[in-house]
Amino acid sequence: MAAQIWGSEKRARRRREISAKIAQMPELHDSKPLPFMTREEKIMESARKLTILTEKMGQIIDPTDPAELYHLNNEVLGLEGNPMALHGVMFIPALSAQASDEQQAKWLPRALRREIIGTYAQTELGHGTNLQNLETTATYDLATQEFVLHTPQITALKWWPGNLGKSSNYAVVVAHMIIKAKNYGPHPFMVQLRDEKTHEPLPGITIGDIGPKMAYNIVDNGFLGFNKYRIPRTNLLMRHTKVEADGTYIKPPHAKINYSAMVHVRAYMLTGQAIMLASALNIATRYSSVRRQGQIDKSQPEVKVLEYQTQQHRLFPSIARAYAFQFAGAETVKLYEHVLKEMKSGNVSLMADLHALTSGLKSVVTYQTGEGIEQARMACGGHGYSMASYISEIYGVAIGGCTYEGENMVMLLQLARYLVKSAALVKSGQSSKLGPLVAYLGVKSEPTSLIDRIPNSGFTEYVKTFQHVSKRQTLKAADMFFGLMEKGEKREIAWNKCSVELNRASRLHTRLFIVEAFVRRVNEIADIRIKEALTDLLHLHVNYELLDIASYALEDGFLSASQLDYIRDQVYLYLGKIRPNAVSLLDSWEFSDIELRSVLGRRDGNVYENLFKWAKSSPLNKTDVLSSVTQYLKPMMEKARL
Numbered sequence: 265m266a267a268q269i270w271g272s273e274k275r276a277r278r279r280r281e282i283s284a285k286i287a288q289m290p291e292l293h294d295s296k297p298l299p300f301m302t303r304e305e306k307i308m309e310s311a312r313k314l315t316i317l318t319e320k321m322g323q324i325i326d327p328t329d330p331a332e333l334y335h336l337n338n339e340v341l342g343l344e345g346n347p348m349a350l351h352g353v354m355f356i357p358a359l360s361a362q363a364s365d366e367q368q369a370k371w372l373p374r375a376l377r378r379e380i381i382g383t384y385a386q387t388e389l390g391h392g393t394n395l396q397n398l399e400t401t402a403t404y405d406l407a408t409q410e411f412v413l414h415t416p417q418i419t420a421l422k423w424w425p426g427n428l429g430k431s432s433n434y435a436v437v438v439a440h441m442i443i444k445a446k447n448y449g450p451h452p453f454m455v456q457l458r459d460e461k462t463h464e465p466l467p468g469i470t471i472g473d474i475g476p477k478m479a480y481n482i483v484d485n486g487f488l489g490f491n492k493y494r495i496p497r498t499n500l501l502m503r504h505t506k507v508e509a510d511g512t513y514i515k516p517p518h519a520k521i522n523y524s525a526m527v528h529v530r531a532y533m534l535t536g537q538a539i540m541l542a543s544a545l546n547i548a549t550r551y552s553s554v555r556r557q558g559q560i561d562k563s564q565p566e567v568k569v570l571e572y573q574t575q576q577h578r579l580f581p582s583i584a585r586a587y588a589f590q591f592a593g594a595e596t597v598k599l600y601e602h603v604l605k606e607m608k609s610g611n612v613s614l615m616a617d618l619h620a621l622t623s624g625l626k627s628v629v630t631y632q633t634g635e636g637i638e639q640a641r642m643a644c645g646g647h648g649y650s651m652a653s654y655i656s657e658i659y660g661v662a663i664g665g666c667t668y669e670g671e672n673m674v675m676l677l678q679l680a681r682y683l684v685k686s687a688a689l690v691k692s693g694q695s696s697k698l699g700p701l702v703a704y705l706g707v708k709s710e711p712t713s714l715i716d717r718i719p720n721s722g723f724t725e726y727v728k729t730f731q732h733v734s735k736r737q738t739l740k741a742a743d744m745f746f747g748l749m750e751k752g753e754k755r756e757i758a759w760n761k762c763s764v765e766l767n768r769a770s771r772l773h774t775r776l777f778i779v780e781a782f783v784r785r786v787n788e789i790a791d792i793r794i795k796e797a798l799t800d801l802l803h804l805h806v807n808y809e810l811l812d813i814a815s816y817a818l819e820d821g822f823l824s825a826s827q828l829d830y831i832r833d834q835v836y837l838y839l840g841k842i843r844p845n846a847v848s849l850l851d852s853w854e855f856s857d858i859e860l861r862s863v864l865g866r867r868d869g870n871v872y873e874n875l876f877k878w879a880k881s882s883p884l885n886k887t888d889v890l891s892s893v894t895q896y897l898k899p900m901m902e903k904a905r906l
């Protein structure tokens with residue numbers, strides 16, 4: 265199963281080898297539990313491990329393999345981030361995709377050797393989503409052949425970029441490029457921020473940390489201001505766009521090609537989210553198979569809480585989602601790598617499809633991951649609320665994904681643009697022009713769903729039902745939009761008035777893609793036992809998801825009430841079938857105790873001993889009487905007794 269999850273036998277084996285090596289290297293372990301550290305201590309601890317990794321990485325992993333790097337990162341540095349998180353996730357990808365060959369030769373080897381630390385500075389205090397209204401300017405000075413970076417007012421301060429505050433000395437900065445008083449829109453520039461020897465900010469740069477966040481606090485998300493700060497013309501990233509010495513602007517082959525670093529993260533973060541969901545579920549499911557509370561049959565002893573149907577209903581559909589996200593994520597990364605290769609050689613024809621797909625997936629996956637992690641936390645009762653479970657930290661990090669790389673509502677609306685264009689093709693009889701991901705919009709569906717009507721139809725009728733509701737909602741939302749415009753509404757106003765319906769269409773389309781990716785994967789599996797276990801999980805997935813969106817299929821009578829009863833019964837049937845495999849389905853992800861960082865979810869299952877040991881090690885328990893008591897509470901009580 266691990267091979268299915270991680271993509272191959274080899275990958276699963278390598279993960280085990282890497283975990284085993286790390287287990288033998290105490291210098292790479294947390295020196296004490298992270299929840300007992302201050303933010304400063306965590307940052308220090310992370311930097312300590314990071315420098316050891318820089319020395320020893322080659323002994324543990326193949327540093328050119330992103331999957332091995334990611335695993336090493338999760339084990340040693342953990343999900344709360346590290347001082348170079350953005351260096352790998354965005355700085356290097358931005359340089360790789362957007363710098364010319366000559367620029368790459370100058371900067372990439374230095375970045376890869378970690379001679380310099382970089383980040384991606386785009387968002388500002390006043391604008392994140394609406395890139396067209398960023399305020400930082402890069403004005404070309406023809407006389408010196410330099411760009412002058414400037415922050416015109418407080419709202420133009422860069423705000424949020426990870427590791428910008430304290431760790432990075434370089435950044436890819438996005439600013440509006442102005443040449444001879446003409447604004448060419450946001451463009452990426454390579455900018456040195458700090459002196460390479462002293463790490464002091466360079467003159468003209470104001471920089472710092474934005475303060476503690478809901479989670480992800482090892483990362484020093486930062487602010488940055490420029491006071492007429494000059495950089496050479498050749499620091500504009502020039503793979504696709506060029507500015508010649510005389511100020512001539514050569515436009516890129518696709519207007520949004522400079523957005524590629526964002527698409528990179530959107531494509532890769534899906535598996536990151538799946539891992540966080542599976543981690544939380546692993547903790548909760550292990551704990552639920554140890555925790556005994558109450559009886560189902562009063563004549564019998566207390567049961568493990570995992571025996572309760574409500575507990576299974578809380579956890580198992582999310583187990584199915586974690587697998588589904590992992591499989592959909594793997595497909596998306598493949599597509600991304602293909603599009604990136606094409607893009608580098610000038611073929612930009614697939615960019616729109618990739619953008620639409622990743623925008624939808626990013627939104628649905630992060631939202632459902634958040635839901636699943638929070639349910640996992642509640643499924644642990646009181647102990648889920650303790651940092652000993654570590655689930656609240658996992659939740660805090662995962663839920664950030666709903667916001668970063670494009671706020672979810674906004675990204676769903678990006679997919680909706682693509683769906684509305686596709687709907688227009690269908691309406692004008694040009695269905696043959698539809699891309700493969702939306703081809704179903706042009707296919708006539710049966711008048712009613714055949715779920716429960718055709719024996720041994722596998723998952724086909726489920727997929728057709730998802731296609732039907734997605735198509736119907738897309739055409740309905742598009743009709744609403746076109747209708748408003750026909751009535752004379754301005755395009756943007758009409759769009760806003762339909763945006764809730766449009767986002768519903770985007771979610772349904774994305775959920776269809778996720779179901780199909782799961783079906784595709786299960787169909788490929790040769791090992792009969794693995795296929796059987798995943799088929800059970802897929803049954804739960806399709807029935808649970810369909811029940812969740814049933815109103816869309818009921819409103820036009822595509823599904824009947826009796827079919828809905830059948831679907832509901834299937835959910836209960838598969839909850840029971842999955843129960844014996846539940847812990848194994850999560851243990852198959854092979855998270856080590858070091859990586860999970862959860863006292864509650866350790867592999868040994870000694871929950872109560874581990875919790876008591878953990879509580880005793882709390883810094884508050886170093887002394888029996890705290891100074892808060894001697895200084896304030898004791899005098900207060902004494903005074904009251906007089």
Ligand SMILES: CCCCCCCCCC/C=C\CCCCC/C=C/C(=O)SCCNC(=O)CCNC(=O)[C@H](O)C(C)(C)COP(=O)(O)OP(=O)(O)OC[C@H]1O[C@@H](n2cnc3c(N)ncnc32)[C@H](O)[C@@H]1OP(=O)(O)O
Nearest residue numbers: 330331334393395520523532533536615619668669670681
């Ligand atoms: C095995 C290895 C595993 C590794 C796993 C890695 C896991 C990673 C997980 C790690 C966990 C934690 C890390 C945390 C890191 C956090 C880092 C965060 C960074 C950031 O947040 S950076 C800032 C991100 N900011 C945004 O995303 C801003 C969002 N806004 C936008 O993107 C845009 O403004 C917009 C798209 C919403 C609108 O842009 P605009 O220019 O105004 O365009 P429009 O007018 O709306 O649209 C015009 C047309 O352009 C099309 N378009 C838009 N974007 C693209 C694109 N990228 N590609 C192609 N086409 C695009 C759009 O569709 C329109 O087309 P149309 O006119 O409809 O034809």
Ligand SMILES: Cc1cc2nc3c(=O)[nH]c(=O)nc-3n(C[C@H](O)[C@H](O)[C@H](O)COP(=O)(O)OP(=O)(O)OC[C@H]3O[C@@H](n4cnc5c(N)ncnc54)[C@H](O)[C@@H]3O)c2cc1C
Nearest residue numbers: 384385386387391392393424425426664667668669670673
């Ligand atoms: C953990 C974390 C890490 C980050 N790392 C980085 C980084 O490394 N580099 C970087 O540059 N940035 C980074 N960011 C910033 C992040 O990319 C932005 O916060 C994000 O893009 C959302 O933009 P915003 O904050 O402007 O939200 P806003 O756009 O102000 O969103 C507020 C509300 O307005 C709604 N809204 C906005 N526009 C529209 C619209 N057109 N239609 C409908 N609704 C709309 C949204 O849906 C939302 O409900 C990070 C953020 C976080 C939380």
